[in-house]
Amino acid sequence: MSQDVLGALSMANVRDYQYYMAERGWSTATVQRRLVSLNRFGVWLVKRGHAKTNPLAEMELPRKRRPLPRVVDWEILAAAVRAESKSRDAAILGVLVYAGLRRGEVVGLSVGDFAPMAATLHVLGKGNKDRLISLPKPAQRMLKAYLASRPEVRPEAPLFVTAAGPRITHKVVTRVVHRIAERIGRHLHPHMFRHSYATELLDRGADIRDIRDLLGHESVATTEIYTHVSAARQRRVVELLEKPVARRPKAKTLAAKEAGAIRSASVPPPKND
Numbered sequence: 001m002s003q004d005v006l007g008a009l010s011m012a013n014v015r016d017y018q019y020y021m022a023e024r025g026w027s028t029a030t031v032q033r034r035l036v037s038l039n040r041f042g043v044w045l046v047k048r049g050h051a052k053t054n055p056l057a058e059m060e061l062p063r064k065r066r067p068l069p070r071v072v073d074w075e076i077l078a079a080a081v082r083a084e085s086k087s088r089d090a091a092i093l094g095v096l097v098y099a100g101l102r103r104g105e106v107v108g109l110s111v112g113d114f115a116p117m118a119a120t121l122h123v124l125g126k127g128n129k130d131r132l133i134s135l136p137k138p139a140q141r142m143l144k145a146y147l148a149s150r151p152e153v154r155p156e157a158p159l160f161v162t163a164a165g166p167r168i169t170h171k172v173v174t175r176v177v178h179r180i181a182e183r184i185g186r187h188l189h190p191h192m193f194r195h196s197y198a199t200e201l202l203d204r205g206a207d208i209r210d211i212r213d214l215l216g217h218e219s220v221a222t223t224e225i226y227t228h229v230s231a232a233r234q235r236r237v238v239e240l241l242e243k244p245v246a247r248r249p250k251a252k253t254l255a256a257k258e259a260g261a262i263r264s265a266s267v268p269p270p271k272n273d
Helices: 003-008 011-023 028-047 074-082 087-097 103-107 137-147 170-184 190-203 208-215 220-228 231-241 251-266
Strands: 120-124 130-134
Touching: 011 028, 074 087, 074 137, 074 170, 074 190, 087 103, 087 137, 087 170, 087 190, 103 170, 103 190, 130 208, 170 190, 190 208, 190 220, 208 220
Parallel strands: none
Antiparallel strands: 120 130
């Protein structure tokens, strides 16, 4: 391989290439893919003996921007769910808005996952990780009303089924959500219910660690993204600047008081004759 080719593969040239891609408005994902390819080429050169070291080994890749979750006012969603007349669809929407389930988690529920006496829902989440969610009373009522139409169903049976009998699919959940979206005149997708659920809990003062457990997140760092979209939380923080603060004693005054207290403690009390 010619030395001209090897010489062109340098950090300076790759940095110029990055500037070129940025000027062209290429996406972060595209830039990442191209830089990774160049880095792999450098690794290949070392393995084949064309270069002693990879000149791009210390290259840093641009980080993808993580978009903030899109949310809808939770009260709007809750009102739309309460107005749903079909018992099955109301129950599906109920576990979306009152439990923040993922679409796949809704599809995978079985009848035995709902415990009416304990008011809980057993959920099998990502990575086959189990979690137990407490259900608010509206969600309980919706599930009970739906199950009342299937009185002899067994615990291992699918919780949500089609009119023909088999378990619902992801498309069914999406269609139910789209029908609600048309009714309220808003763009909705199933995951927006989850975002709105988490943000509403945060707005109402719930601990972020509890929200993490309800959502089934592995790390609280994943849940923390909702702190960026919680207007109520930010308002509570900035309101701290509006409250009057008691004036703090100056350092010299405080030191003098402490010295006086020490001297008073060291003087023995007068003896009684």
